[in-house]
Amino acid sequence: MKSHVVRTACTxxxxxxxxLDVTVTxxxxxxxxxxxxxxxxxxxxxxxxxxxxxxxxxIYSSERIATPLxxxxxxxxGVFRSASWDEALDLIASRIKGGIAARGVNSIAPYLYNSxxxxxxxxxxxxxxxxxxxxxxxxxxxxxxxxxRAWEQVFPGLSSADPQxxxxxxxxxxxxxxxxxxxxxxxxxxxECKANGGTxxxxxxxxxxxxxxxxxxxxxxxxxxxxxxxxxxxxxxxRGKLDSAFIRDYVSGSEEYLALCRxxxxxxxxxxxxxxxxxxxxxxxxxxxxxPAMLRIxxxxxxxxxGGSGMLAxxxxxxxxxxxxxxxxxxxxxxxxxTSGRINALLPVVPVARxxxxxxxxxxxxxxxxxxxxxxxQGANPAVTANDQQRxxxxxxxxxxxxxxxxxVMTDTAKYADVVxxxxxxxxxxxxxxxxxxxSLQRVNKVIEPVxxxxxxxxLGRELAARLDVHIATxxxxxxxxxxxxxxxxxxxxxxxxxxxxxxxxxxxxxxxxELPLPSPMTGRGSTGLYLRLLTSATARTVNSxxxxxxxxxxxxxVHPIDATERGLIDGETVVVSNSLGAVTLPVSVxxxxxxxxxxxxxxxxxxxxxxxxVSNALISDGVNDLGGGACFNEALVLIEKxxxxx
Numbered sequence: 001m002k003s004h005v006v007r008t009a010c011t012x013x014x015x016x017x018x019x020l021d022v023t024v025t026x027x028x029x030x031x032x033x034x035x036x037x038x039x040x041x042x043x044x045x046x047x048x049x050x051x052x053x054x055x056x057x058x059i060y061s062s063e064r065i066a067t068p069l070x071x072x073x074x075x076x077x078g079v080f081r082s083a084s085w086d087e088a089l090d091l092i093a094s095r096i097k098g099g100i101a102a103r104g105v106n107s108i109a110p111y112l113y114n115s116x117x118x119x120x121x122x123x124x125x126x127x128x129x130x131x132x133x134x135x136x137x138x139x140x141x142x143x144x145x146x147x148x149r150a151w152e153q154v155f156p157g158l159s160s161a162d163p164q165x166x167x168x169x170x171x172x173x174x175x176x177x178x179x180x181x182x183x184x185x186x187x188x189x190x191x192e193c194k195a196n197g198g199t200x201x202x203x204x205x206x207x208x209x210x211x212x213x214x215x216x217x218x219x220x221x222x223x224x225x226x227x228x229x230x231x232x233x234x235x236x237x238x239r240g241k242l243d244s245a246f247i248r249d250y251v252s253g254s255e256e257y258l259a260l261c262r263x264x265x266x267x268x269x270x271x272x273x274x275x276x277x278x279x280x281x282x283x284x285x286x287x288x289x290x291x292p293a294m295l296r297i298x299x300x301x302x303x304x305x306x307g308g309s310g311m312l313a314x315x316x317x318x319x320x321x322x323x324x325x326x327x328x329x330x331x332x333x334x335x336x337x338x339t340s341g342r343i344n345a346l347l348p349v350v351p352v353a354r355x356x357x358x359x360x361x362x363x364x365x366x367x368x369x370x371x372x373x374x375x376x377x378q379g380a381n382p383a384v385t386a387n388d389q390q391r392x393x394x395x396x397x398x399x400x401x402x403x404x405x406x407x408x409v410m411t412d413t414a415k416y417a418d419v420v421x422x423x424x425x426x427x428x429x430x431x432x433x434x435x436x437x438x439x440s441l442q443r444v445n446k447v448i449e450p451v452x453x454x455x456x457x458x459x460l461g462r463e464l465a466a467r468l469d470v471h472i473a474t475x476x477x478x479x480x481x482x483x484x485x486x487x488x489x490x491x492x493x494x495x496x497x498x499x500x501x502x503x504x505x506x507x508x509x510x511x512x513x514x515e516l517p518l519p520s521p522m523t524g525r526g527s528t529g530l531y532l533r534l535l536t537s538a539t540a541r542t543v544n545s546x547x548x549x550x551x552x553x554x555x556x557x558x559v560h561p562i563d564a565t566e567r568g569l570i571d572g573e574t575v576v577v578s579n580s581l582g583a584v585t586l587p588v589s590v591x592x593x594x595x596x597x598x599x600x601x602x603x604x605x606x607x608x609x610x611x612x613x614x615v616s617n618a619l620i621s622d623g624v625n626d627l628g629g630g631a632c633f634n635e636a637l638v639l640i641e642k643x644x645x646x647x
Contacts, residue, residue: 006447011426012543013115015437016185018044022447043438057550063409065422066452075397078415093467095402099373108135109372114379118431118444119343124474125461131350132470142359146302146630150311153511158502161330162494167192168328171290173201177298180209181540207593219595221274222634225301225310226521229317231269234261241288243322253510292328303634308627309519319507324497339434339441348473358629360622366395375403381545383412389618412607422454429456430477516627531637532599536616542604553602555609556589564590574643582618585611
């Protein structure tokens with residue numbers, strides 16, 4: 001046997017972008033581990049997550065799509081025949097041409113959500129193809145979209161703080177993020193912060209893995225982040241603890257923002273947020289006396305009707321407190337502005353006007369009288385990841401919509417396709433990986449030849465473009481020069497408002513031209529009777545729904561013991577979780593980590609993991625939040641009831 005090691009980088013939808021050393025024996029991957037020597041992303045820290053270590057279970061799975069497939073059965077039944085690539089591509093191209101001829105280019109729906117791909121696979125030739133055709137752009141409003149809008153509104157053009165400076169913080173607030181499941185290389189830095197005398201606050205409705213490490217856990221009711229941040233800002237002003245010098249030099253709109261905050265007393269805000277007023281007092285004390293202080297904000301803040309207000313209020317609070325200008329301070333958000341810039345500059349700008357479609361409303365579109373003629377899905381499994389699952393499934397079943405799915409395994413979505421195309425994994429392509437949680441840009445090197453007849457996004461985009469007479473200008477991975485495998489982009493001086501600044505040099509707390517000029521949260525989030533507010537949280541087992549075919553999250557609804565007792569629920573028994581949209585049948589887990597009034601079903605489950613085939617998204621409407629039209633995955637109210645006896 002002959003073995004060798006290939007250095008590459010992870011492209012999964014995770015902030016860390018680890019550097020990997022992959023052992024190949026006689027053309028087969030036999031080991032995947034963290035790279036530990038020179039020329040690596042230092043954020044990797046010598047270890048990788050279980051998802052990546054276990055990737056061979058997908059790469060060599062019996063569920064891997066081996067050849068192009070053409071549907072022969074009913075949509076959703078998953079009955080197909082094998083086809084050649086030429087047959088499949090010719091059919092797809094003819095349907096795209098026919099759809100454009102019959103109803104125009106706006107009838108073509110490219111559902112491209114390659115969040116676990118490298119830069120060229122995610123933003124390259126396939127994306128360029130549909131842009132040049134002028135097809136609608138389905139915006140990625142399903143995740144982090146509201147965060148991006150809020151960041152650009154308050155801190156336009158500003159780079160993220162450097163996560164490597166966390167150990168220097170005397171106060172670290174982790175707000176709406178569970179790093180132990182989706183950012184596993186941040187906890188060691190948090191441990192260093194604590195070892196150096198820093199205080200850690202975690203704001204989350206649940207006692208998460210990262211909350212276990214905190215000095216203070218703040219179990220906010222979902223959707224009350226804006227009120228919490230605004231009440232703290234008001235109390236800082238009452239105490240004379242706002243950073244007046246920083247506000248004078250680097251903040252605009254503070255008076256307009258504070259005018260809204262002043263209506264909140266700590267007692268009233270505590271009632272709204274569902275926490276004790278002493279927790280408020282402790283947070284105010286720590287924010288006003290600790291320096292340097294860093295904020296790590298997660299996407300959990302945006303996933304409710306007040307998502308935009310929450311993001312704006314949290315960012316504004318940090319600006320008023322003046323926690324910038326020194327190492328160990330600032331706001332740690334997405335680093336992608338810095339890491340992606342070099343490659344984005346190489347990608348073509350397509351000057352074609354396109355209709356924008358909210359990704360959360362694609363199910364509506366598929367069920368409408370104006371449903372698309374062609375739906376092209378790549379890197380996504382909307383049958384179980386899109387909100388309002390029943391509507392999405394109904395749309396995918398629409399026989400009038402010619403559906404193409406390009407994926408690695410036979411997902412729930414692929415079963416509804418007219419044509420299924422086999423896709424490569426991250427170990428079967430060359431690409432570029434840009435981290436969004438550290439300052440690194442890395443080359444992705446092909447480790448093995450594509451399994452079966454799988455083909456990359458880049459290859460597919462170019463082949464379809466040739467059949468549709470579209471010129472592709474996106475560079476290939478091999479055309480992009482790199483002096484070394486890993487480029488660590490962290491500058492020597494990267495402290496926010498000392499070395500890097502937003503456009504105009506100021507944080508903008510009031511933006512009169514925005515759809516949401518100031519935070520304007522809906523209130524009254526407290527008692528809901530027997531209804532519980534549903535969270536659909538990530539786990540360490542999947543990335544969105546990836547890998548659930550062999551390592552699914554535990555299919556259960558978690559509730560606090562008090563809520564279980566009030567409803568007569570016993571740990572482990574089967575229950576029905578329901579609301580006006582639908583019902584999910586699964587076991588109940590009585591869990592002290594939940595807060596009263598809240599329940600949780602993990603995201604990432606497939607239909608086969610639930611008794612009645614409906615996942616948590618069957619309970620979540622396609623309503624959107626108050627900035628950018630972001631998804632409201634943590635907004636649903638549900639009843640939990642025992643399964644009716646047959647006796």
